[in-house]
Amino acid sequence: MNKTDRHLAILLELQRSKVVKAEDLASLFETSVRTIYRDIQALSEMGIPVFGAPGQGYSLMEGYFLPPIGFSAEEAVALLMGADFIEQRLDGDYASVAKAVKSKIEAVLPETVREESIRVRETMRLLSAGEPRTGLHEKERLRLVRRAILERRKISFSYKKKTPEADGNRESVREVEPYGLAFVQGNWTLIGHCGLRQDIRHFRLSRMAELVALDTPFAMPDGFNLNHYRPQDDRNEHIWLRANPEIADKIAESGQFYIESAEEREDGLWVQLRVRTPEEVLSLILSWGGDVEVMEPESLRSRVREEAEKMFKRY
Known part of the structure; x- marks a missing residue:
């Protein structure tokens, strides 16, 4: 990133955040703190009202905004395709906003840039496994859970697991403190603290029923950050x-995170999977x-043999 681009990026970061430390800017733009000091000085000399508070960081004068910024065709495509994704995958509140955003972006683009962005978008399409769009239910x-997260309210729902518990039941009622939402392999997943299990658990929205937001408030745990959160990997069972070998590409393209390795040997392609329970990959196999x-x-x-026998009897 050259000096001019970095100055603009710093200004955008200052406009986005209330206060930013020089050390954080240096880390963000992969440069030295001394260089950030020089950049801030250069912005001040340009007439940008940047203020520094010892021990706190830099901020822009309240009420200062950048003038409208022009977009390149590539930047316009990134924004428009992002809006396409939101329209397809988020709830109705954001779907209508996404449509409005696309209209506004297209309205302010110069004709040449707009035509180029249309041409580029016609060559690409957002696709995912399973349903092309998030279903209405x-x-x-998603809308209810998202609002509960923002309002810090617990939620209650009936949840059906893919595989049965030790007692043979697949369905249970959960009361959860919702921390965040993640879009994983084409499915929306809630991350939150489960009162039944007394730990952080993950729940697919597609497997929920009787979902309601409760009046019970909760506090987000100190230090919890969804972007930094990594679930504990408890996949301790190995499958070979x-x-x-002719379906090696098919296996690779399945994108299954269960797959640990694939090695071609004289007697075939050996694939290793790591799972919590073998039932998780039965349908895949x-x-x-x-x-x-x-x-x-x-x-x-034996389990695969049983399923194959059931299928044979049906046909």
């Missing part, structure tokens, strides 16, 4: 598959049909 759950054989564990081999 899931969007309504032997696959037909069955989807590959006769091109895959479970080698370990024996319990999963």
